[in-house]
Amino acid sequence: MSRVILEVERVTKAFGGLLAVNDVSFQMHEGEILGLIGPNGAGKTTLFNLINGVYKPTKGHIRFRGEDITGLPPYEVVKKGLARTHQIVRPLNEMTVLENVVVGACFGADNLGLEPAARVAEEVLEFVGLADFHETLAGKLNLAQKKRLEVARALAAQPKLLLLDEVLAGLNPAEVERMLGVIRKIREQGISILMIEHIMQAIMSLSDRIVVLNFGQKLAEGTPEEVASDPRVIEAYLGDPEMAKKILEEEA
Amino acid sequence: MKLLSRPFFWLIVAVTLLYALLPYLGGNITLRETLVLSAIYIILAANLNLMIGYTGYVNFGSIVFFGLGGYLTLWLIASHHWGLYPAVLFAGLVTSLLAFLLGFGVLRLRGAYFALATIGINEAVKDFVANFEPWGGAEGIFLPFTAFKAMGGPAKALWTVYLLIVLVMGLSLLLTYLVKRSKFGLGLFAIREDEDAAMVLGVKTPLYKTLAYSLSAFLPAVAGGLYFFKNGSVIPDEAFNLHLSIEAIVMVMLGGQGTVTGSAVGAFLYERLRGLLLTLPGLSNFHLVIAGALLLLIILFAPGGLMGWLYRVWPRLRRVLE
Amino acid sequence: MPEILASVLDGLLIGLVYGLAAIGLTLIFGVMDVVNLAHGAVIALGMFAVYFLFESGIHPYLGLVIVAAIGLAFGVFVYLIAVRPIIDGPPLMTLLATFSVSMVIIGVGTALWSTSPYNVDFPVKTLNLFGYTVTSARLVAALAAVLVTAFLYTFLYRTTLGKAVRAVANNREAAELMGIPSQQILALAFGIGTALAMLSGALIATLFPFTILSGGIYELKSFVASVLGGLGNPTGALFGGVILGLIEGAVAPFIKVSWTNVIEFVIFVLILLFFPTGLFGGRR
Numbered sequence: 001m002s003r004v005i006l007e008v009e010r011v012t013k014a015f016g017g018l019l020a021v022n023d024v025s026f027q028m029h030e031g032e033i034l035g036l037i038g039p040n041g042a043g044k045t046t047l048f049n050l051i052n053g054v055y056k057p058t059k060g061h062i063r064f065r066g067e068d069i070t071g072l073p074p075y076e077v078v079k080k081g082l083a084r085t086h087q088i089v090r091p092l093n094e095m096t097v098l099e100n101v102v103v104g105a106c107f108g109a110d111n112l113g114l115e116p117a118a119r120v121a122e123e124v125l126e127f128v129g130l131a132d133f134h135e136t137l138a139g140k141l142n143l144a145q146k147k148r149l150e151v152a153r154a155l156a157a158q159p160k161l162l163l164l165d166e167v168l169a170g171l172n173p174a175e176v177e178r179m180l181g182v183i184r185k186i187r188e189q190g191i192s193i194l195m196i197e198h199i200m201q202a203i204m205s206l207s208d209r210i211v212v213l214n215f216g217q218k219l220a221e222g223t224p225e226e227v228a229s230d231p232r233v234i235e236a237y238l239g240d241p242e243m244a245k246k247i248l249e250e251e252a
Numbered sequence: 253m254k255l256l257s258r259p260f261f262w263l264i265v266a267v268t269l270l271y272a273l274l275p276y277l278g279g280n281i282t283l284r285e286t287l288v289l290s291a292i293y294i295i296l297a298a299n300l301n302l303m304i305g306y307t308g309y310v311n312f313g314s315i316v317f318f319g320l321g322g323y324l325t326l327w328l329i330a331s332h333h334w335g336l337y338p339a340v341l342f343a344g345l346v347t348s349l350l351a352f353l354l355g356f357g358v359l360r361l362r363g364a365y366f367a368l369a370t371i372g373i374n375e376a377v378k379d380f381v382a383n384f385e386p387w388g389g390a391e392g393i394f395l396p397f398t399a400f401k402a403m404g405g406p407a408k409a410l411w412t413v414y415l416l417i418v419l420v421m422g423l424s425l426l427l428t429y430l431v432k433r434s435k436f437g438l439g440l441f442a443i444r445e446d447e448d449a450a451m452v453l454g455v456k457t458p459l460y461k462t463l464a465y466s467l468s469a470f471l472p473a474v475a476g477g478l479y480f481f482k483n484g485s486v487i488p489d490e491a492f493n494l495h496l497s498i499e500a501i502v503m504v505m506l507g508g509q510g511t512v513t514g515s516a517v518g519a520f521l522y523e524r525l526r527g528l529l530l531t532l533p534g535l536s537n538f539h540l541v542i543a544g545a546l547l548l549l550i551i552l553f554a555p556g557g558l559m560g561w562l563y564r565v566w567p568r569l570r571r572v573l574e
Numbered sequence: 575m576p577e578i579l580a581s582v583l584d585g586l587l588i589g590l591v592y593g594l595a596a597i598g599l600t601l602i603f604g605v606m607d608v609v610n611l612a613h614g615a616v617i618a619l620g621m622f623a624v625y626f627l628f629e630s631g632i633h634p635y636l637g638l639v640i641v642a643a644i645g646l647a648f649g650v651f652v653y654l655i656a657v658r659p660i661i662d663g664p665p666l667m668t669l670l671a672t673f674s675v676s677m678v679i680i681g682v683g684t685a686l687w688s689t690s691p692y693n694v695d696f697p698v699k700t701l702n703l704f705g706y707t708v709t710s711a712r713l714v715a716a717l718a719a720v721l722v723t724a725f726l727y728t729f730l731y732r733t734t735l736g737k738a739v740r741a742v743a744n745n746r747e748a749a750e751l752m753g754i755p756s757q758q759i760l761a762l763a764f765g766i767g768t769a770l771a772m773l774s775g776a777l778i779a780t781l782f783p784f785t786i787l788s789g790g791i792y793e794l795k796s797f798v799a800s801v802l803g804g805l806g807n808p809t810g811a812l813f814g815g816v817i818l819g820l821i822e823g824a825v826a827p828f829i830k831v832s833w834t835n836v837i838e839f840v841i842f843v844l845i846l847l848f849f850p851t852g853l854f855g856g857r858r
Binding site for chain 2: 603607609659665666676677681682797805830833836843846847
């Protein structure tokens with residue numbers, strides 16, 4: 001097994017009396033794609049926010065490439081080589097697509113100047129398939145393009161680990177395929193990926209391993225096969241009839 | 253950036269020279285007094301643009317920098333016999349440093365809360381100065397006549413100060429242009445669009461905002477020092493005139509927030525309009541009404557201001573006019 | 575010692591009037607997230623309204639009812655012209671829009687009435703309250719402020735319309751889904767906020783001389799009081815006003831009046847920095 005890139009150790013986040021994330025631990029290895037699934041409100045996005053420093057954990061530690069990054073602000077975390085996308089896309093609307101990605105490159109792990117950052121941005125836009133939109137204002141893109149812009153901005157930061165928060169949600173099947181291609185290409189570059197996803201088929205086929213959250217706690221962890229056949233996981237999803245139906249369909 | 257090869261840089265130089273030479277060559281004092289106000293407005297608007305247009309934080313009390321600069325300068329000259337040059341530089345640096353320290357606090361506030369705090373700061377400083385005996389309380393500070401003597405007599409001193417104010421105007425435009433084309437500026441624009449997203453993208457938002465705030469204090473403070481030196485006195489109500497800082501917002505919005513050209517053109521046009529209204533019989537009392545109505549019209553119908561409109565009509569203009 | 579107690583009592587009474595003004599400001603913020611920068615100008619309008627009513631022979635206290643009606647209508651008008659078109663835009667825009675309204679009001683006021691002081695000159699008695707001397711005008715102003723506040727609370731909590739206002743304040747989209755016409759409610763709330771500002775101005779005009787610019791200082795006091803109580807929280811704003819009045823009363827015997835403003839603004843900025851949701855919890 002290769003080296004551990006991310007270690008989440010007994011992390012807890014309380015909002016008032018509510019434990020959004022409760023004593024969650026797991027590890028990720030270099031080059032791995034780890035899927036993070038769970039019913040709505042299970043604490044997945046909160047966990048992302050804890051890992052990249054948007055929130056400070058109430059308890060526990062987060063280590064990235066052997067270094068304790070617990071409580072570092074997001075702008076320090078990204079400079080360590082840990083970038084993320086947002087579930088609800090957050091383009092810098094009044095700036096062009098290129099400028100959006102240049103921001104990612106400028107303030108990312110390599111702390112580039114404007115001109116090298118522009119070169120990186122052009123490469124990344126080519127990579128995600130937005131090369132024709134350099135001068136378009138980001139606010140004018142459609143949802144699928146905005147999702148790819150989110151990925152491009154994060155990639156431009158030259159991360160070692162990428163957190164993808166539902167990059168497939170809201171896309172039509174063709175767009176999903178296209179995004180899956182992008183994700184596979186990212187992995188081929190040796191970048192580790194931690195992803196939240198609701199589209200079961202996609203996450204089951206992409207992930208090396210899966211962590212399941214429920215009510216803020218880790219419910220299960222293992223290969224997609226192990227997790228899919230875990231009775232506790234099925235039970236958790238059966239609470240959500242839609243999801244149970246989906247799983248049954250996909251299993252069939 | 254190869255500054256010398258940029259047409260916009262030369263445009264700034266040309267405008268600055270025009271302001272400097274037009275009244276100077278003909279020795280036209282009336283024109284000088286008109287242009288000095290216009291130059292001050294451009295300084296205030298351009299530096300305010302760093303906050304409003306670039307960073308997206310509405311500073312309602314930006315005039316506090318201008319006033320503090322004026323007070324510090326006149327106090328150093330009148331009470332400590334400093335020369336004008338070291339006094340305005342020192343005033344600028346101290347004001348900028350104060351803004352930096354204050355910035356870390358108030359810039360944690362967002363939106364309306366920040367706007368309210370900036371009003372509070374200006375009013376607190378004004379009331380403090382009005383009660384502060386070493387600075388003359390409500391009577392303010394008067395310059396001794398000898399201060400002008402050191403500069404070759406009042407007539408010569410006024411011309412020198414005029415040229416200095418025009419220089420500060422040129423520097424303000426140059427500064428906002430350089431910031432806009434820099435990595436720092438890119439970070440500020442990201443903050444304006446979405447502060448949380450900018451933070452996740454790696455922009456050190458607390459530091460960047462504070463630097464922008466501090467930077468936007470320096471040249472207005474220097475200008476305040478020069479302006480009140482030229483007046484020979486400074487009183488709290490003139491130095492910390494909240495209305496002037498709101499008018500500066502109108503200028504930025506009128507020209508188009510976020511653009512260097514817009515802040516300058518907005519300030520220039522506003523000064524012309526104000527001058528026109530003040531001289532027209534029967535309208536002199538209405539300049540505030542017209543400014544208010546103008547602001548409302550811009551907000552409701554042209555939030556991008558003049559430049560926003562021009563960019564829409566001629567998109568290619570974006571490449572030439574910053 | 576009795577001197578300071580008398581001064582604190584005075585502060586308490588005027589503080590209730592500050593509180594009334596602050597409720598107007600905080601109500602508008604609470605319902606529609608708009609900080610009304612025309613608040614001070616409207617307070618000044620209230621002062622002039624009661625002055626002209628008094629000059630035309632209407633007793634100031636009777637004039638209050640008329641002032642409230644004018645305020646309501648004026649507020650709805652301002653909302654429709656300046657706020658409604660941009661209510662869903664960035665907060666900066668509503669700040670600037672209400673400020674532009676303030677500029678227009680003050681500009682017109684200055685042109686019509688100059689900036690020299692006016693005075694509602696009606697006979698004032700002094701009363702003995704718990705052994706302390708207060709002026710009848712101050713007592714009546716405080717009582718009026720309490721009455722208006724009680725009236726407002728009855729409206730907000732006991733009437734269908736008032737409940738609709740609270741529903742919109744709580745969650746505009748949800749209220750719309752329940753069939754509440756939110757735009758009309760927002761206009762009404764802006765009207766009420768404006769009416770409260772004018773009323774407080776009218777009450778202040780019975781106590782002190784005023785100019786068209788006098789609203790500014792009370793606008794700032796309203797900000798301080800609302801922020802003390804938590805922006806968006808009417809009860810908090812009332813308490814904020816009382817605290818402000820008490821502070822003014824308590825320090826008045828010891829320092830020059832002009833220093834109280836410095837103290838208030840410093841408190842204001844500190845509260846914003848360290849208790850941004852106020853001492854009693856605001857809406858954010």
